Amino acid sequence: xxxxxxxxxxxxxxxxxxxxxxxxxxxxxxxxxxxxxxxxxxxxxxxxxxxxxxxxxxxxxxxxxxxxxxxxxxxxxxxxxxxxxxxxxxxxxxxxxxxxxxxxxxxxxxxxxxxxxxxxxxxxxxxxxxxxxxxxxxxxxxxxxxxxxxxxxxxxxxxxxxxxxxxxxxxxxxxxxxxxxxxxxxxxxxxxxxxxxxxxxxxxxxxxxxxxxxxxxxxxxxxxxxxxxxxxxxxxxxxxxxxxxxxxxxxxxxxxxxxxxxxxxxxxxxxxxxxxxxxxxxxxxxxxxxxxxxxxxxxxxxxxxxxxxxxxxxxxxxxxxxxxxxxxxxxxxxxxxxxxxxxxxxxxxxxxxxxxxxxxxxxxxxxxxxxxxxxxxxxxxxxxxxxxxxxxxxxxxxxxxxxxxxxxxxxxxxxxxxxxxxxxxxxxxxxxxxxxxxxxxxxxxxxxxxxxxxxxxxxxxxxxxxxxxxxxxxxxxxxxxxxxxxxxxxx
Numbered sequence: 001x002x003x004x005x006x007x008x009x010x011x012x013x014x015x016x017x018x019x020x021x022x023x024x025x026x027x028x029x030x031x032x033x034x035x036x037x038x039x040x041x042x043x044x045x046x047x048x049x050x051x052x053x054x055x056x057x058x059x060x061x062x063x064x065x066x067x068x069x070x071x072x073x074x075x076x077x078x079x080x081x082x083x084x085x086x087x088x089x090x091x092x093x094x095x096x097x098x099x100x101x102x103x104x105x106x107x108x109x110x111x112x113x114x115x116x117x118x119x120x121x122x123x124x125x126x127x128x129x130x131x132x133x134x135x136x137x138x139x140x141x142x143x144x145x146x147x148x149x150x151x152x153x154x155x156x157x158x159x160x161x162x163x164x165x166x167x168x169x170x171x172x173x174x175x176x177x178x179x180x181x182x183x184x185x186x187x188x189x190x191x192x193x194x195x196x197x198x199x200x201x202x203x204x205x206x207x208x209x210x211x212x213x214x215x216x217x218x219x220x221x222x223x224x225x226x227x228x229x230x231x232x233x234x235x236x237x238x239x240x241x242x243x244x245x246x247x248x249x250x251x252x253x254x255x256x257x258x259x260x261x262x263x264x265x266x267x268x269x270x271x272x273x274x275x276x277x278x279x280x281x282x283x284x285x286x287x288x289x290x291x292x293x294x295x296x297x298x299x300x301x302x303x304x305x306x307x308x309x310x311x312x313x314x315x316x317x318x319x320x321x322x323x324x325x326x327x328x329x330x331x332x333x334x335x336x337x338x339x340x341x342x343x344x345x346x347x348x349x350x351x352x353x354x355x356x357x358x359x360x361x362x363x364x365x366x367x368x369x370x371x372x373x374x375x376x377x378x379x380x381x382x383x384x385x386x387x388x389x390x391x392x393x394x395x396x397x398x399x400x401x402x403x404x405x406x407x408x409x410x411x412x413x414x415x416x417x418x419x420x421x422x423x424x425x426x427x428x429x430x431x432x433x434x435x436x437x438x439x440x441x442x443x444x445x446x447x448x449x450x451x452x453x454x455x456x457x458x459x460x461x462x463x464x465x466x467x468x469x470x471x472x473x474x475x476x477x478x479x480x481x482x483x484x485x486x487x488x489x490x491x
C-alpha cells in the first residue's frame with residue numbers, strides 16, 4: 001500500500017469507530033430532551049473526566065501552543081500551564097458544583113435555562129444564548145481550521161483545507177445529531193484516549209528520531225538560545241502575562257459546553273474525581289505541545305505568523321511513518337471532534353429550549369435541535385474557508401469574551417442579592433468595554449483587553465444589583481436554597 005493509502009485506511013477506521021459509537025448511543029438514547037441533551041445525567045467518573053478533558057482539548061493546545069512555542073520557546077509553558085492546572089479544576093468546584101446542584105434540583109438542561117430560572121426572566125436566557133453564541137462560533141472555527149491545516153499538511157496537499165474542514169463537520173454532525181449527549185460523551189472517552197496516547201507516543205518517537213531528548217534540546221539551544229529565555233515584552237510583559245493568566249484560568253468554566261458536561265454528572269463523587277485527575281492530564285499533554293514547537297525550529301526555520309500553526313503535523317510528517325501519520329491525524333481529529341460535538345450540541349440545546357419555544361411552542365425540541373446543528377455547521381464552514389487569524393489569536397478573542405460571563409455565573413450561584421439587572425449590566429458593560437479595548441479605544445496600561453472587560457463586568461454586576469429591586473425571595477430560594485444547604489451555609 002502507498003503511504004497515502006495507509007493514512008487513509010487509518011482515518012477511515014477511526015471514523016468508522018466514532019460512527020459506530022454514535023449509532024450505539026442513538027439506540028440507547030430515549031427521545032426526551034433531557035436524555036438527548038444531557039445523556040440522562042448518568043456520567044460517572046471516567047466518562048465525565050474524559051468528557052471534560054476531551055472537550056477542553058482543541059487545536060488551541062495541539063497546534064496553537066506548538067505554534068506559539070515555535071516563536072517564544074519554553075516560556076510558553078509558564079504563560080499558561082500552571083494557571084490551567086490549578087485554576088480550571090478550582091473553577092469547576094467553585095462554580096461548576098453549585099451549578100450542578102441547581103440544575104439537577106430544577107431539572108434544567110442548559111446554562112441559559114438555569115439563569116433564566118434564577119431570575120424568573122426568560123428573556124435573560126436569550127441574552128445569555130446570544131453571548132454564548134457570539135464567542136462559541138469563533139472557537140469552533142479554530143477547531144475546524146486546525147483540522148484543515150493538519151489534513152492539508154499530512155496529506156501533502158492531496159486533500160485541501162476547505163474539503164477537510166467540510167469533512168470534519170459532516171462526520172461530527174452525523175454522530176452528534178444521532179446520539180446527542182450520550183454519543184458525544186461516549187466518543188469523548190475514545191477520542192481522549194487517542195489524542196492523549198498519541199501525543200505521548202509522538203513525543204518519545206520524535207525525540208528518539210532526533211537522537212534523544214537531551215540531544216534535541218541541546219541542538220535547539222545551540223540554534224536558538226532565546227527560546228530558553230523568558231521574554232519581558234509582548235505576552236510576557238507583567239501586565240499582559242497576568243491578564244492572560246486571568247483569562248485562561250476563568251474562561252473554561254464559562255464555556256457553555258463545559259457547564260453542560262458538568263450538568264451531566266451522575267453524582268458529586270464523579271465531579272470531585274474529575275477535578276482531581278484534570279491537573280495531571282493537562283501537564284502530560286502540555287509539555288509535549290510546547291517542546292514540539294521548539295523542536296520544529298530546527299527543521300522549519302523562518303516561519304512567520306499563523307504559518308507556525310502547522311509545525312506539529314510537519315514534525316509528524318518528517319519523523320513518523322505513514323501509519324503513525326494516520327494516527328496523528330486521527331489524534332488531531334479526536335481533539336477537534338471531542339470539542340466540536342459538545343459546542344454544537346450545547347448551542348442547539350439552548351436555542352431549542354431557551355429561545356425557540358417562546359416563538360414556536362414546546363414542540364419537537366430534538367428535531368429542531370438537529371436542524372439547528374446543520375445550520376450551525378454550515379455557518380462554521382463559511383467562516384473557516386474565509387481563513388481567519390491564527391488559531392491562538394482567534395481563540396484568545398473567544399476566551400476573553402467568555403470571561404465576561406464569569407461574574408454572572410459566580411454571583412448568580414452565590415449571592416442572593418444579585419439581580420437580573422445586575423447580570424444584564426455585567427454582560428452588556430463587560431462586552432462593550434472588551435470590544436472598545438480590542439479596538440484600541442481604551443488605553444491598555446500594559447493589560448490585555450480581557451482584564452478591562454472583566455473589571456467592567458464586575459462593576460456592572462455589583463452596581464446594577466444594588467440599584468435595582470431584589471429578586472423575589474421565592475425565586476431565589478428555589479435555585480440557591482439547595483445550593484446553600486449542600487454547601488452547609490444554611491440549615
